[in-house]
Amino acid sequence: MEIFWIILLSLIGLYLLFIVGPVIASFLGVFRQKTPKYPWEEKHPEEDSAAPYLEEMRADVERLERRPVQHVARRKGKLQLCADYYPGESEKTLVLCHGFCVRPLTNFAGAANEFLEKGYNIFLPYSRAHTPSRGGRPSLGVVEEEDLLEWIDWLFENTNTEEAVLWGISMGCATIAYASDKLDGGRVKGMILDCGFESPYGQYIRDSRQRHLPIFLMRPVARLVGLCAFHKDLKVSVEESLKKTKIPALFLHGEEDRTVPISVGRKNFEACASKKEFLAVPGAAHALCYQKLSEEGDTTVDRFLKRCFNDDTEA
Numbered sequence: 001m002e003i004f005w006i007i008l009l010s011l012i013g014l015y016l017l018f019i020v021g022p023v024i025a026s027f028l029g030v031f032r033q034k035t036p037k038y039p040w041e042e043k044h045p046e047e048d049s050a051a052p053y054l055e056e057m058r059a060d061v062e063r064l065e066r067r068p069v070q071h072v073a074r075r076k077g078k079l080q081l082c083a084d085y086y087p088g089e090s091e092k093t094l095v096l097c098h099g100f101c102v103r104p105l106t107n108f109a110g111a112a113n114e115f116l117e118k119g120y121n122i123f124l125p126y127s128r129a130h131t132p133s134r135g136g137r138p139s140l141g142v143v144e145e146e147d148l149l150e151w152i153d154w155l156f157e158n159t160n161t162e163e164a165v166l167w168g169i170s171m172g173c174a175t176i177a178y179a180s181d182k183l184d185g186g187r188v189k190g191m192i193l194d195c196g197f198e199s200p201y202g203q204y205i206r207d208s209r210q211r212h213l214p215i216f217l218m219r220p221v222a223r224l225v226g227l228c229a230f231h232k233d234l235k236v237s238v239e240e241s242l243k244k245t246k247i248p249a250l251f252l253h254g255e256e257d258r259t260v261p262i263s264v265g266r267k268n269f270e271a272c273a274s275k276k277e278f279l280a281v282p283g284a285a286h287a288l289c290y291q292k293l294s295e296e297g298d299t300t301v302d303r304f305l306k307r308c309f310n311d312d313t314e315a
Contacts, residue, residue: 034138035131036103049256049285056291060109067116074154079128079135081147085155086112086122091162092309093121093155097148097172099287100140101130107169111290115305121161125151127171140200141174142232148179156187165308167192169287170260174200177238177268180245190308192301194252194289196268197260201226201235206260239271248275250304254284254292277304 038061040054050057070085084104094115098104104124105112112122126133127144136143148166155161164187168176173196180191197203201223226234242249249272253265262280269278279300284292293301 032137033129033131033134034101036101036106038103038106050288050291053288053291057106057109060113061105064105064109064112064116072154073132076147076150080133081125081128081151082132083123083125083151085159086116086124087159088116088121089119090121091160092119093123093159093161093164094305095123095125095148095152095155095164095166097125097166097168097175098127098130099170099172100127100138102170102287103130107172107287108167108290110294111167111301114294118302120305121159123151123155123159123161123164127175137230138171139226139230139232139234140171140197140203141178141238142200142234142236143230144171144175145178145182148175149182152183152188163187163189163309165190165192165305167194168196169194170196173197174238178241180238180247180249180272181241181243183245183247185246188247190248190250190304192250192252192304193265193268195254195257195260195265195286196238198239198264198268199235199237201233202237202264203260204234238268242268242272245272245274248308249277250301251276251278252281252289252293252301253278254281254286254289256283257286259286 038058039048039050040058042048064086067086070087072083072085074081096104096108096112098107104126108124112124116122125148127138128136128147129138138144152164155164166176166183166188168174168191173193176191177193177196183191223233223235226232251265251269251272253260253262255262266278269276281289281292290301
């Protein structure tokens with residue numbers, strides 16, 4: 001009997017040392033304040049799937065940075081949340097929500113320039129814990145949902161915006177999807193859900209599996225750490241909100257997405273209860289649907305926005 005307890009305590013000790021400890025350490029390392037760089041500032045951008053678009057992306061960022069912009073900062077408890085507002089020539093605004101550990105202009109500079117020139121206003125919130133927003137921890141959409149809803153209220157109260165469409169990529173897509181059943185259809189006319197995952201937990205498991213980590217041992221610890229850090233279950237799927245939404249949706253997903261498989265995007269699309277459209281983008285890797293569509297001269301996004309805003313003007 002004594003041998004049994006020695007073996008049991010040894011197994012528990014090994015589990016705590018080699019599973020619980022590394023999971024907590026990796027969580028603290030990943031879910032912390034981020035100061036992302038532009039992809040062309042990284043050491044080996046040629047190895048990235050964005051490499052073919054880097055020069056164009058850089059030019060788009062430089063062009064957008066020359067435009068008039070209003071820098072916004074507001075307090076939310078201990079958090080400082082920041083955003084950039086680019087005024088256009090209408091009362092219609094695109095709210096663009098960036099991905100995890102990415103600067104908003106990396107994801108959206110090209111789209112922002114295009115639609116500013118078509119008269120839309122552009123609103124770019126920096127997700128919590130993504131500089132210049134400070135404080136808290138990024139949760140891949142579960143907590144950011146609340147921040148987004150407050151930003152939408154701020155937008156309608158402090159600008160001339162009368163109608164908005166939300167566009168999110170990856171984490172930004174999940175953020176919008178989580179909020180989708182709480183959006184006011186009188187103000188938010190549509191949402192573009194671009195390469196979004198089903199839940200932070202699901203994405204964590206997928207990333208861990210790609211790294212050949214012992215998933216079956218890590219699952220209970222990962223979920224518990226998420227509950228302790230955010231007081232929310234990171235396993236809750238965006239499907240739960242999409243099943244109740246009434247906001248028209250355009251789903252975009254790259255067929256070459258290795259970070260979030262297109263099958264996940266299709267599953268989210270099937271769950272969505274509102275009027276919807278799914279566009280699989282051939283040749284597009286993760287978070288690069290817009291670049292690929294622009295390269296092909298596809299106008300799906302433009303046509304969707306016109307329908308949402310009842311805009312019959314020429315593109």
